[in-house]
Amino acid sequence: MSHISSIATGTSVLVMAKGDDVAVALRDLVPGETIDLPDGVLTVVAAVPSGHKIALGHVDAGVTVHKYGQSIGVATAPIERGEHVHSHNLGMDLGARVHEFGTVHTELPVPTERRTFDGYRRADGRAGTRNYIAILTTVNCSGTTAKLIADRFRGGVLDRFPHVDGVIALTHQSGCGLVLESEGAQMLVRTLNGYAAHPNIAGVLVLSLGCEMTPADVILSGGDLPADTLVETMSIQETGGMRATVAAGVEKILAMAEKLDERRREPIDISELVLGLNCGGSDGYSGITANPALGWASDVLVANGGTSVLAETPEIYGAEHLLTARATTREVGLKLIDRIDWWEKYIVTGGGTMDNNPSPGNKAGGITTILEKSLGAVAKAGRADLAAVYEYAEPMAVRGLGFMDTPGYDPVSVTGLVAGGATVVVFTTGRGSVFGCKPTPSIKVGTNTELFLRQGDDVDINAGRIADGTASVDEVGAEILEMIIAVASGTQTASEEFDVGQEEFVPWHIGAVT
Structure with a gap:
């Protein structure tokens, strides 16, 4: 894939790689309008919306169409030079893609100065x-009670605890009727373990109903909680019902807040940041602007010894060969292929295909196939070597x-x-997302100026x-990096200002419920 550093002001079309169709x-x-290109004048045959694709030459039906120097699909009808290329003529x-392992290695620039952020050092x-x-709720049955407790801390109640960022109720739709040894139950437990032990969570109240398949001790036993995490457990049945539990829960959290408000930030090297990379509401600009810029920032963090993790397996499908080529070992590359294989089987059992992924919004924004979407999405990972592949919610x-x-x-x-362990998330969006995340702040990067003017508060x-x-990929990438450091140090994101992020806790639910 090409690395776009800048685009000239007034440019009408952009060719992503040599040989693209x-x-x-x-x-x-x-x-009817004409555009001067190096190979001659391009005459627009049909209307092409901003962010969509225009053909650079004739393509016969059944022939592969290339963008980013890679296949994004096959022509389903003859395509003429200057024609709009989208779902009506591209499938x-x-x-099969050819997978190589460890054949591509990029030496990232060695940082000349050490950067720090102001963070909380945990006991571990x-x-x-x-x-x-x-x-943390053990089961959906305790979800409403948990939210009632958290709601008591809205509206300025925590103002006397300025060093406590908030109280969040992390509820979910499972926890009962599960076979604990099943893949789905283990995934839920792993998720809850990860949140209980998360470095952004200093106090945990585990709230159960009292008769579920995932009791509090299961949630706390496998999380390797830092020794300075304050922990309380409550059972609604044992406490005497919802009203009594809410009252008791509020008292327990107030006692935690008194102690946690004494904690202070301190300078910490950015090598200790764990960055989560995600995108939502992608469009034709995602692979040109926001994603490559985030990839630039990710590379700098990795060069500084930090951790950056890409996700969304269905949205790297068709581009996974670019990642396996960057794998540090054959085993890492094969683990990624194993997850791709799992998804191909999983999707078939649900009656779908991997190409079901591009949403109506993605297509309206110019993305036609999952191959095109994935090639743009993988740009978030920059050029660094792929050092590890994790299962859902596995410690990174x-x-x-x-x-x-x-x-x-x-x-x-993002829940995974x-x-x-992600302590900061950067979330790119083209169509416009109002996503937020707690306890990890989520920085949203818009792919196009029209979105920013329309939905700039988000x-x-x-x-x-x-x-x-008006800016290069490197310049916007540097801006993203500076905001990652500022947000890690306590600056609020747009979603935090709106108090968004509690409802976005959604563990992956798979498997049978008995």
């Missing part, structure tokens, strides 16, 4: 970016670039990343300036 329209193109390429040595109290213990197996559904994906950084020709 399509270019991306950087503005709405109208029939999925089902051909890890570094937190927030100081939260969490109510290897420094460098990693990949976690998650669905493409944003709340489920946070359970694995977006922290406008990467659309790259497509406008």
Whole structure:
């Protein structure tokens, strides 16, 4: 894939790689207008919306169409030069991709200065970016009670505890009727373990109903909680019902807040940050602006010894060969292929295909196939070597670039990343997302300026300036990196200002419920 550093102001179309069959329209193109290209004049045959693709030459039906120097599908009808290329004439390429292992290595620039953020040093040595109290529920039956307790701390109640970031109720839709040895139950327990032990959570109240399959001791036993995490457990049945539990829970959390408010931030090297990479509501600009800029920031963090983890397995499908080539070992690459194979079987059992992934919004924004979406999405991972592959919610213990197996559904994906230890998330969006995340702050990067002007209250950084020709990928990448450090030090993101992120805790639910 090409690395776009900057786009000239006034450019009408962008060719992503030499030999591509399509270019991306950087503005709405109208029939009859002409565009000067190195190989001659391109006459627009049909209207091409901004962010969509225009054909650079004739393509016969059944022939592969290339963008980013890679296949994004097969022509389902003859395509003429200057024609709009989208769902009406481009379909999925089902051909197998060739996977190499460890054949691509990039030496990242060695940092000339050490950078720090102001974080919370936990007893186990890890570094937190927030100081939260969490109510973890063992089962859906205790969810409402947990929310009632957390609601008591809204509206300024915590003002006398300025060093406590908040009280969050982390509720879910499972916990009963599970076979604890099953894949689904183990995934839920692993997720809850990860949140209980998270460095951004300093106090935990585990709230159970009292008769579920996932009791409190299971949630606390496998999480390797830092020794300085304050822990309380309550059973609604044993406490005397909802009203009594809410009253008792409030008292327990107030006592935690008194102690946790004494904790202070301190300078910590950015090598101890764990960055989660995610995207949602992608469009034709995602692979041109926000994702490559985030990839730049990710590379700098990795070069500094930090950890950065890509996710959303269905949204790297068709581009996974670019990651396996960067794997540090054959075993790492094969583990990624194993997760791809699992997804292919999983999707078939649900009656779908991997190409079901591009949403109507993705397609309206110019993305046609999952191959095209994945090639743009993988740019978030920059150019670093792939050092590790994790299962969902598995602790992300290897420094460098990693990949976690998650669905493409944003709340489920980010829940897995946070359970694995992500202390900051950067979330790119083209169509416009209002996603937030607690206890980990989520920085949202918009892919186009029109989105930023329309929905700027929800977006922290406008990467659309790259497509406008007013900023380079490196410049926006540096802006993202500076915001990662600032947010890790306590600066609030747009979603935090709106108090968004509690409802976005959504563990991945698979398997039978008896």
